[in-house]
Amino acid sequence: MTMNTLTGDRAIIRSAERPAHTSSGYLMLLVLLGCIVAGAAGGALVDLNAVAGGAIIVVSAIVFLFVSCGFYMQQPNQATAITLFGAYKGTDRHEGLRWLLPWLGRRKVSLRANNMISERLKVNDLRGNPIEIAAQVVWRVTDTAQALFDIDDYKAFVIVQIEAAVRTIGARYPYDDYEHQEITLRGNHDQVGVELRQELIERLVTAGLTVDECGFTHLAYAQEIAGAMLRRQQAQAVVAARTTLVEGAVGMVELALDQLSAKGVVELDDERRAAMVSNLMVVLCGDRDAQPVVNTGTLYQ
Numbered sequence: 001m002t003m004n005t006l007t008g009d010r011a012i013i014r015s016a017e018r019p020a021h022t023s024s025g026y027l028m029l030l031v032l033l034g035c036i037v038a039g040a041a042g043g044a045l046v047d048l049n050a051v052a053g054g055a056i057i058v059v060s061a062i063v064f065l066f067v068s069c070g071f072y073m074q075q076p077n078q079a080t081a082i083t084l085f086g087a088y089k090g091t092d093r094h095e096g097l098r099w100l101l102p103w104l105g106r107r108k109v110s111l112r113a114n115n116m117i118s119e120r121l122k123v124n125d126l127r128g129n130p131i132e133i134a135a136q137v138v139w140r141v142t143d144t145a146q147a148l149f150d151i152d153d154y155k156a157f158v159i160v161q162i163e164a165a166v167r168t169i170g171a172r173y174p175y176d177d178y179e180h181q182e183i184t185l186r187g188n189h190d191q192v193g194v195e196l197r198q199e200l201i202e203r204l205v206t207a208g209l210t211v212d213e214c215g216f217t218h219l220a221y222a223q224e225i226a227g228a229m230l231r232r233q234q235a236q237a238v239v240a241a242r243t244t245l246v247e248g249a250v251g252m253v254e255l256a257l258d259q260l261s262a263k264g265v266v267e268l269d270d271e272r273r274a275a276m277v278s279n280l281m282v283v284l285c286g287d288r289d290a291q292p293v294v295n296t297g298t299l300y301q
Contacts, residue, residue: 015145017208020082020090025071025097035064069102077111079144091144109144113212118162120218123170125185130222133170133185137162137200138213146208154207161203169196175221185219192216 042056074080074095082089083105092098093111100106120134139158141147147154169192170185177184185192193215200211 014206015088015143015149015208017143017145018090020080020092022082022092022094023099024094025099028067028070028099029097031067032064035060035067039064066102067099070099072098072100072106074098074108079109079111079141081107081109081144081148083107088145088149107148109141109147111141111144113138113140114158116158116162117217118159118166121163121166121170122222123167125170126172126174129175131170131175131185132218132220132222133166133216134218135162135166135196136215136217137211139200139204139209139211141208142210143208146206151207154209157207158204158209162200165196165199165203168199175219185216189216 039057039060042053042060045053045056072080074092076095078095080092080098082092082100084103086105089104091109092100115136115138117136118134120132122130123133125131137158141154151157172195173183173185173188173192175184176186183191196216197211197214200214204211
């Protein structure tokens, strides 16, 4: 069976898998056994009637050779595409010992899952930053007719389409978003992986292939900008830590001043309050332990 797909002014003929008419090889083994028995009987008959015995032996030998040429073995998760003088006649998916007319062609195709890891590709992300990216893809054949007759080499086709899909997805999103407001390659593995799988399925469906699972195995900035991006991440991490520290210190200073005023421990004018705030902020936000200083004069000296 074939399907016509219109692309512009051209019609592309697509193949479609259909069941083939084959037989169980175990039944044909009985035919071989019958040929052996008939040949033995013909040999015994030669002494009584040479012509009849010889005819039986010849016919048995011809049938034996004819049947023997039609056997083939098929393992689980394996299929055989049948052709007649180049024309596709169907696909046999039955496992075990099978038999087919000897003049029919046979091409075996594995239906098992294939695991492939792409090479590391250098791609520019959404913001133009060069990144290195590689993906792992689990794919398998679903339509043997399309895989064999619509694509010259479906395994090479898979490699090229994986590379194209990875480049497409890699350029669709930024590598990272420090404000956590966008979908990123680094922070949204599951969502990006789903889109990568959908992109691959759409690309491979014309070859009778599907994708069961995929995901990134390598994701990093390219070497030429990795150092700069690392320093940027460190700087932003320091800023974020300082921001949290200052917010906490301000709250502690407010709490200390409120409790001192509420309990009447000391009366603070604006200048004393400013000095205490300054000292507390230095103590709470400093990188080193505070060194106490004993003031032997007044607060204003």
